[in-house]
Amino acid sequence: MxxxxxxxxxxxxxxxxxxxxxxxxxxxxxxxxxxxxxxxxxxxxxxxxxxxxxxxxxxxxxxxxxxxxxxxxxxxxxxxxxxxxxxxxxxxxxxxxxxxxxxxxxxxxxxxxxxxxxxxxxxxxxxxxxxxxxxxxxxxxxxxxxxxxxxxxxxxxxxxxxxxxxxxxxxxxxxxxxxxxxxxxxxxxxxxxxxxxxxxxxxxxxxxxxxxxxxxxxxxxxxxxxxxxxxxxxxxxxxxxxxxxxxxxxxxxxxxxxGGKSPIVVFADADLDHAVDCIAGGIFFNAGQMCSATSRLIVEASVAPALLDRLAARAKGLRVGAPLAGDPEMGPLTTRPQFEKVQRFLDQARAERLEPLAGGEAGSDGGGFFVEPSVYVDVPTASFLWREEIFGPVLAVRSFRTEAEAIEMANDSDYGLVATIVSGDPDRAERVAARIDAGHVWINSLQVIYPNTAWGGFKASxxxxxxxxxxxxxxxxxxxxxxxxxxxx
Missing domain, CATH: 3.40.605.10 (Aldehyde Dehydrogenase; Chain A, domain 1)
Incomplete structure (x- = not known):
């Protein structure tokens, strides 16, 4: 055929x-x-x-x-x-x-x-x-x-x-x-x-x-x-x-x-380059159109500046384009209604005076449904950007100082589908995974899914x-x- x-x-x-x-x-x-x-x-x-x-x-x-x-x-x-x-x-x-x-x-x-x-x-x-x-x-x-x-x-x-x-x-x-x-x-x-x-x-x-x-x-x-x-x-x-x-x-x-509004938690002992791989994969794969998108980055304060420098460079350097006209790393959003929805979210971010570390724009001269890989830092926990599922390549970032604070922030959501933890301490990573409300947790991993693993979530997921x-x-x-x-x- x-x-x-x-x-x-x-x-x-x-x-x-x-x-x-x-x-x-x-x-x-x-x-x-x-x-x-x-x-x-x-x-x-x-x-x-x-x-x-x-x-x-x-x-x-x-x-x-x-x-x-x-x-x-x-x-x-x-x-x-x-x-x-x-x-x-x-x-x-x-x-x-x-x-x-x-x-x-x-x-x-x-x-x-x-x-x-x-x-x-x-x-x-x-x-x-x-x-x-x-x-x-x-x-x-x-x-x-x-x-x-x-x-x-x-x-x-x-x-x-x-x-x-x-x-x-x-x-x-x-x-x-x-x-x-x-x-x-x-x-x-x-x-x-x-x-x-x-x-x-x-x-x-x-x-x-x-x-x-x-x-x-x-x-x-x-x-x-x-x-x-x-x-x-x-x-x-x-x-x-x-x-x-x-x-x-x-x-x-x-x-x-x-749906989901899933967290990715990065501790100070993580390999920062690998952490960026996990973050980018969790929010920019399929242009962020995933119920499992880890759209809330929770990073330990002591490494936040170094991590965000790397992340901003990754987002700005990501090849975005038409799949049949080149070799992009990220394509357009799939539907016009979803594209218009993400545009409204970006407009609301501007209304809330949230400045993007990267991205923040949508649209193309060719009429495609393209959105820039976007990263917003120090997003208030009451903001729509932190609380609502966007279903696009838009990441909200906050920092933490203690493990307990990270867990509390990760669980402060109506959803509980997935989570990712990046840490150089395997015992801590599993301890934190046990306390996060999510149906599937990746530890130091991209979002790999095999048929023999469980898929589904808690709460409104x-x-x-x-x-x-x-x-x-x-x-x-x-x-x-x-x-x-x-x-x-």
Whole structure:
């Protein structure tokens, strides 16, 4: 399959094992964020299209759920292989639609491949876990557990890592024996449709995996459908609250991976050059469009001047540009609404008289959605810059003098998704990590994420965990068998 075939999608829905045209008349423009101009158009699903997709998933569920885990694993490995064969074209599509530099786009493809491989392994192990004995307090009874798929699942994914976040949901759901209806982002609607191509190649049973493209109407229809037995959402807290409300109306299980305002804590004994690598990676990777962006730098006062000198030089020297026109280290923001939102944040910073150590400007002569890598120092803790998720390459900095002060500052947030600690003292780093409210903490590391690690947060950063065995468990229900023994049976 060529890049042109990934882009030209007159039949933009994948339902019941076939691509089909949408019933709705609304269409989405697919935009190159480096120029702000559309390069494709795709149709939106309406409520009837969503209904058909859910019907297909519901009909396919009983037979897919009964399939042995080892057989489901064969299909998961086929998805990994299909992604590998399309790796270059998928990277090119992300460079064009997301504005990702090549290295970042290639990382995303590799992450998706690794996720399907990992859950293929867990699917193979699932059969042996069925009937696990449970000790009972009365010898007249025996106990066993089974792990059953929760049922057809509705999924909504965001635009910042579309190929990856969809893999994080689809792979464990299929491994567990669930069937899926996934709505793609209205801003990056194309790339997940490659999974439909792979499903056809692999002979995946019809209805097991379904995709609908669309905007708010399609998402609302998906969350309302009573045949779904779980909703899984990644995105903003604002939309996540609506998804949770729809689930709450019928007491439906829900997984939410939401926002963050995460800290990176740098101690005086850290290697400052390595610290700058960790800081830059945590805020400038993907142009800061990460729920895990470590957008609050908390640095020990004695080394703050030296560290900030290095950081300012890194930010000012970062190559920013169009991925398809050069070799940038940071591309544009992915969507016009997000670009305009970050512009408003920068305007508010000026209104608060916050002077940037680097950056602080947005826009380009070519019309792309570019924002300078920006660093603001001595930001008040009451400032929007310190408290609100910006979702752009904007870093707020404060200093501390004691370990306790650093921990208090790190935890002073409505969110608790991730954190990074950079220190030359491993014992202190782990001690501080244990006290920070975050679902994932990196110690002296860039934001490396493997499929077997947990992903999710505390407080307003969401409900549940993705990845690792916890990601599989999110799509399984526990069934307990109590069995009378001997004459009692």
């Amino acid at each position: 060529s890049l042109d075939a990934l882009i030209d999608r007159p039949a933009s829905l994948f339902v019941n094992g076939a691509f089909r045209t949408a019933s709705g008349t609304e269409r989405l423009s697919v935009v190159d964020p480096s120029t702000g101009t559309p390069f494709a158009e795709i149709a939106c699903a309406d409520a009837a299209d969503v209904e058909a997709a859910v019907a297909a998933a519901a009909a396919a569920f009983p037979s897919w759920a009964r399939l042995p885990g080892a057989e489901r694993a064969v299909f998961l490995r086929a998805f990994a292989d299909g992604l590998r064969r399309r790796a270059e074209d998928l990277a090119q599509l992300q460079m064009r639609n997301n504005g990702k530099p090549r290295a970042e786009a290639e990382i995303d493809v590799g992450d998706a491949v690794a996720t399907f491989e990992y859950y293929a392994g867990l699917a193979e192990e699932l059969d042996a876990r069925q009937g696990t004995p449970v000790p009972m307090p009365d010898p007249a009874f025996a106990g066993k557990t089974r792990f059953e798929p929760v049922g057809p699942v509705g999924m909504i994914v965001p635009w910042n890592f579309p190929l990856v976040t969809s893999a994080w949901k689809i792979a464990p759901a299929l491994a567990a024996g669930c069937t899926v209806v996934l709505k793609t982002s209205e801003f990056t609607p194309l790339i997940e449709l490659a999974y439909g191509d792979i499903a056809l190649e692999a002979g995946l049973p019809a209805g097991v995996l379904n995709f609908v493209t669309g905007a708010a109407e399609a998402g609302a229809a998906l969350t309302r459908d009573r045949r779904l037995r779980k909703l899984s959402f990644t995105g903003s807290n604002l939309v996540g609250a609506k998804v949770m409300g729809a689930a709450a109306a019928r007491c439906l299980p829900v997984s939410l991976e939401l 969401g409900i549940g965990r993705e990845l690792g065995p916890w990601g599989l468990s999110a799509f399984l229900g526990v069934k307990h068998l109590t069995i009378a023994q001997g004459e009692a049976s």
